[in-house]
Amino acid sequence: MHGFVIRLEFQLQGCASLKEKRQRTSGVREKLGRQPHLAIIESGQTDALQTGEWTLILLAPNRATADRHLSQLEQTLARSLDARITLFEQEPL
Amino acid sequence: MATQKKPVPALYIGVIMFALGLLIATLLHSARFSQGALSAPTAGDSLFTLQGEEYTPEQLPYAEAAALFELEQQVFERKSQILENAALQAHFQNLAKARNVSKEQIRNELIEIKPVTDEEVSQFFEANKQQIQRPFYEIKDAIKDALQKDRLQRAEHDLIASLKKQGQLSLHLVEPNAPVADLQLEGYPVRGAAQAPVSIVEFADFRCPHCKHASHTLRKILEKQSDRVRWTMVDFPVTGKTSVYLAQVAYCAGKQDKYWEFHDAFFDYEGKLNEASVAGVAENLGLDGAKIEECASSPEAVQFVEKEQNQAMALGLRGTPAIFINGLPFHGDNLEAALEEAVNAAVARSRAG
Numbered sequence: 134m135h136g137f138v139i140r141l142e143f144q145l146q147g148c149a150s151l152k153e154k155r156q157r158t159s160g161v162r163e164k165l166g167r168q169p170h171l172a173i174i175e176s177g178q179t180d181a182l183q184t185g186e187w188t189l190i191l192l193a194p195n196r197a198t199a200d201r202h203l204s205q206l207e208q209t210l211a212r213s214l215d216a217r218i219t220l221f222e223q224e225p226l
Numbered sequence: 227m228a229t230q231k232k233p234v235p236a237l238y239i240g241v242i243m244f245a246l247g248l249l250i251a252t253l254l255h256s257a258r259f260s261q262g263a264l265s266a267p268t269a270g271d272s273l274f275t276l277q278g279e280e281y282t283p284e285q286l287p288y289a290e291a292a293a294l295f296e297l298e299q300q301v302f303e304r305k306s307q308i309l310e311n312a313a314l315q316a317h318f319q320n321l322a323k324a325r326n327v328s329k330e331q332i333r334n335e336l337i338e339i340k341p342v343t344d345e346e347v348s349q350f351f352e353a354n355k356q357q358i359q360r361p362f363y364e365i366k367d368a369i370k371d372a373l374q375k376d377r378l379q380r381a382e383h384d385l386i387a388s389l390k391k392q393g394q395l396s397l398h399l400v401e402p403n404a405p406v407a408d409l410q411l412e413g414y415p416v417r418g419a420a421q422a423p424v425s426i427v428e429f430a431d432f433r434c435p436h437c438k439h440a441s442h443t444l445r446k447i448l449e450k451q452s453d454r455v456r457w458t459m460v461d462f463p464v465t466g467k468t469s470v471y472l473a474q475v476a477y478c479a480g481k482q483d484k485y486w487e488f489h490d491a492f493f494d495y496e497g498k499l500n501e502a503s504v505a506g507v508a509e510n511l512g513l514d515g516a517k518i519e520e521c522a523s524s525p526e527a528v529q530f531v532e533k534e535q536n537q538a539m540a541l542g543l544r545g546t547p548a549i550f551i552n553g554l555p556f557h558g559d560n561l562e563a564a565l566e567e568a569v570n571a572a573v574a575r576s577r578a579g
Contacts, residue, residue: 169378171372188365190365190369198303201300226354
């Protein structure tokens, strides 16, 4: 089994409430959670309004596929997450 | 009452002919486009026209051809994934219709997956906790979800493989061909039979941990297949000045017919390999360390290693180890299995030819 554990931290500038935070991030989180090779949890900063932290586990049948999924994940986050990514840390499993 | 035929004006005929022409042109274009969308350029296909001359994939420099291939391979894999998923859904739908049951029922029958147990979640966590760096209670649900999805993907993959094996499913996609690198190997150290059907060329750095692993694998393969495999080594120091120096040392050892002895000693070296390690390695191999060190700084050694680096860079290599099997780049996890496959294919070819 090949994969990565990914820790993501981000800043939501101007976010004034937890409701707004949810609105700005839930779409991407759900989209990622539906991916057949990804699991995602909100792993920290749950009560913070302008920062967020997710942990993702990515599994794939081989290293090449895992690398490709990782690169797609980076692209999806850069394109779709309405926040400034302050940390994207991946550890191979 | 007799009907009177109106003469068709020439203008109408012109408009009809024009519309027909437009329709045919559109159909031709869409057929061409759809074909192009499903197939990667193959040998002989024109890639671009420059000043009236058409350029085919074979005319591209290797680095560009390899970059293009990598991109096409990604597209091919993604298309395969999409089409396989669509085929699987259609398969469930067809069976559901034939048996007058729901698609979901068919899916559950064909793809049986056991739920991931708490014990499996704990095992995964224990095996990977260094990398995960989160407390178990926080991450356990994500692990369970990931393992369950992984199991589902594997089950789907197995079903697709079985449909293909039974001849029930075939994808109408053309897999891109990897470009064959024209490697310049004169003067490089070679191990194995000169006329072996399988040629392995490795670009490696003595200080790269993955190269160490690859070196051990290649040695193991060569022990088993010494009459079928030829291994050529090109030093590609990428981790700084020390690596460059070690490559120059290895070149000088080669001048005394001891390249491979140094190669193995460097990759077997316990501890941090650096300039200070050279004298000890030379002494263990019965060579004059001072002479080797003197040679390593000579213009000849410097130029040779530069030539090696230039070749690697011209090939567009971005890291080490980079391995070519019969001119084709190897990408994958299991080098041993890939080489075994290459040996078997080469032997089968030589028997057939």
